[in-house]
Amino acid sequence: MSRRATPSTRTFTDYLGEATDRRGMYSAVAAHTGARRVVYAVSSLDVTPSYVWPDVTYVDTDQRARVAFADTASAVRLADQHKTYEGEPRIRFLGGEYDRVLGALPVASWDLVISLHAGPVGANAARCLKPGGWLLAAGREPGEGYRLDAAVLLSKGKYRLVTDGLDRAAAGYVFRREA
Template structure:
């Protein structure tokens, strides 16, 4: 059976990333589309909804004892009280209320923001990387503001919150095109890179641009 401990051997432990986020911002509820079996957000946040269509992820999250044992000794106080899994395609409507989460996670999963933005509350945060173009699309979205760059080195995660204007500057400005990024499904090259980027939502969820 697929487990988080085995998955960590290939992707590393992202618990430090989410711990850094919860230290800096009041994040309690997160949504993680395309999570597979990466349980790391539940070591830092009180409530996390995981979404994946892979049957291996479904089997992992269905075994409550395994999920609990996988987090043993790794969870911050107050974190992990609600762990929910949806075996679904995140590009379709999910069984979640609109504006119900503080953080939307998009790591190596595709166009999460465009399909799941409706679930993010006003002034909530989007964590995205450029793997499938999501951070590049977020950088061009006027409803989002960059508030931190996430760096990963030697297994350690850190947040940069100053000189943010140095990030997300395209090496080739003509590539900063929404339709082009969507078509190719990958991020564009920047003059200064980071592992991921944290954006804050500026518009209310009821705004027309907030609908999926």
């Protein structure tokens, strides 16, 4: 597979060069949850979940994301260069408001929903999450039907996941969907 930069690849890498690098967060969450299929609500151009998880569906209304993900092959090439798993990355993009898109996804088909910019998506995410699935959120209020399981802390540029002292401020919170 060619590793040449395409206009879409440059769009992703330009964004990633300016954005917070969350690969450490995603790796900690992956190790904790064992998730394989992921939905990222309001993803913008953050393709780094595909460095950690082999099957990621990105959801956003942003025009830049629509244009960049129109050529998913460029996102796959970028993920393939940085992935931490065996096999080919599977990347899909669904344009639209996350509540509508999550509501239209197949029931109980995903292991993890990422919501770092979307606000409380718990109610919409519950439908597409498998029983016992996970939600990674920036906020502490995921909605009904979730139990706080872990916090992702950021200190000196390193992420770590903790399961005690969950009342502290964190870079992200991991919730388990109650079956």
